[in-house]
Amino acid sequence: MKKAIIPAIIILVLALVIAVGSQTFLGACVHEDGSFGACHWAARAILGEGALLAVLAALAMALKKERAGLYLAMAPASLLGMLTPGTLIAICGMDTMRCRMLMRPAMLILFGIALLAALVGWLAARKEK
């Protein structure tokens, strides 16, 4: 069945949005004086996690045999992404800062959907065997 690929496609798209977004439209606060806030480093970590997730998703699409295992790996990777801004890596202190208004909620939602998709994909891939 091809159905087990669908979550991987969704995750791949999400991961690309996360990776690109973390450096652009969903990214960290921009300071007038060119200095970096803590959120800058959170965004860098998210870039890496997004890229990792994208690679895992692409592999899951290509490798039928390893699909279930790859999905299983994507779940904690997504969780890591959800926890990165604010929990594992500090972000800015004011709720009105961009990283708090936009980056963190957006990442929670995007990684959250990826986490759900990974679990659904894992179940589908297991059935496939």
Place this chain on the structure above:
Amino acid sequence: MSMVLRAENLSKQYFRKTGQANCFYAVKDASLALNSGEVTVLMGRSGSGKTTLLHMLSGLLTPTEGKVWLGETDVYGLNDKALSRLRNGKLGVIPQGRSAIDTLTALENILLPAQLAGKGGDIEAAKRWMAALGIEHLSDAMPAELSGGELRRMAIARALAQAPEVILADEPTGDLDDENTERVLTVLRDTAKSDGRAVLIVSHDSEAARYADHVYRMDGGELSPARTTGMN
């Protein structure tokens, strides 16, 4: 042998939307009786009113004039609920064309009338009828996967599984090859003879007449007896 279904001076008038003579009879003043244990075949060209008559006999089409009696019951005197229950329990109708519910498997389709009545349905009997019609291997197939002939036989099996008093079949051999035509007609005749059902077959195929106790002919909405055979 008793009279089960009786049509009394049935007429169906239609109004054409165009033309001057905007009123015509699809069926005019037709009287007919179906007896239990007998096969009646109704022949005629297409457009002669055969299907209209069958629909009126099945309680699906309100006649303009005349009455239909099932035993002592005036079919069109019933309210919708009672008439529906009657169709479900006593009349097995095989309509022309596709009549499968696309979202149910072949077996589920055959069990559907029983389920509509709130019963589980007799799976063994359903499978027996499928076997008799040569479609027992298609239980779990969806209608979209079936050929025209297989769908036809599924509809016949569904009517038979209802265990009705009367079977009304509209072109039951329409999509079938010779072998299956013979099989279907045999099954219909056998159920009339051994289960005491009244069977009406509407067909333009003269082959059907060979299985008939009575043959009627329909021409321009007028019904006339062709012959009474005694093949058996």
Place this chain on the structure above:
Amino acid sequence: MGTGKLPIKNLLRKPGRTCALVLLTAFLALAVFGGSVVVRSLRGGLNSLEARLGADIIVVPGEMASKVDLKELFLQGTVGEYYMKASALDKVREVEGVEIAAPQTYLTSLKADCCAVKVQIIGIDPGVDFTVKPWIDRSLSRDLGDMELAVGCKVSTGVGENLRIYDRSCRVVAKLAETGTGFDTAVYCNMDTMKTLLAAAEEKGIVHRLTSDNGDRISAIYVKVAPGYDVSDIEVRLAAHVRKTKTVRTRTMITDVSESLAGIARTVSLLAVAVWALAFVVLLIAFAMMIAERRREFAVLRLLGTSRGGLTGLILTETALCSLAGGLLGVGVASLAVFPFTTLIESRLGLPYLTPSTGTVLALAGTTLLVTLLVGAIASAFAAWRLSRVDPGTTLREGA
């Protein structure tokens, strides 16, 4: 005649058709729920702004471009550094008809501990303040001590932590309830603390010394007019008696905000209604088309002994299940789009925005589900009614 599990099988085994109907209703629910939450939040924000502006008149330094800057403070939480001498307060109190005059002093930090964000510091006089004080009282049972801060809910520094402002360390002792206004991003201290901070800011050259400095500076005086006096009369008297100041009537400021809010609320409601009407019409057409497409299927069900009522029940059950799924999906998506981004919406709209209570949100969600169910039921009941008026025999003949 019961149709049993038929509706569920019909939905599950025609995933394309089901998805289309679910998405349509989801769209409807999204518009209804999202729209009403945003409109409610704007109203909530206005109410809480009114409560924070309990004063009748605000007296500000003459050089302040009064209305514009004050609005900035209330909506975005930033204001420039403008000061008047403390003597202005005595002058205001001299005016007959002034019941209470409460001073506030504003200072903007350049770099507080929490990243490089400007924090608005508001110094109040706990003895006389009647606008901010009642709000602080809800979170702190005593008055603010020296070098103690109460922080708005959108400042992330927690109670018990220290906040460094101009190299002075202040202890956060209270976190305030959300107001949905610029007050949420400010920190509050007493006048003595403010004096210390102002001195620190002077050292850094951020704030210029007042020419005849006695250490007391005031940014605004909140005036409550005594009962029986006309507010505009007092405003005229204040302008005449206290020099180099401007007066702002809070009523006009709130009216300003409430006007732009009414505009946005109208736009949002209009959009929601437009989407709603569109979705309703599309749903009507979709259901009519779906039922027309399935005429033969329904005629077969009638042939097999389903009554008119049974068939209507089948159609309504299918519709209800679709509507429920679509409604839940729409409410869920709207929730994900609206609630995590509350602060973003507030800053983009530039208006006070206070999310309604959980109870209200749940009630709105319930109403939305009810509305989608009702729309689906109306749309399909109409189509089902038309269907039941035709003899099944007639339908079976068509395109057999």
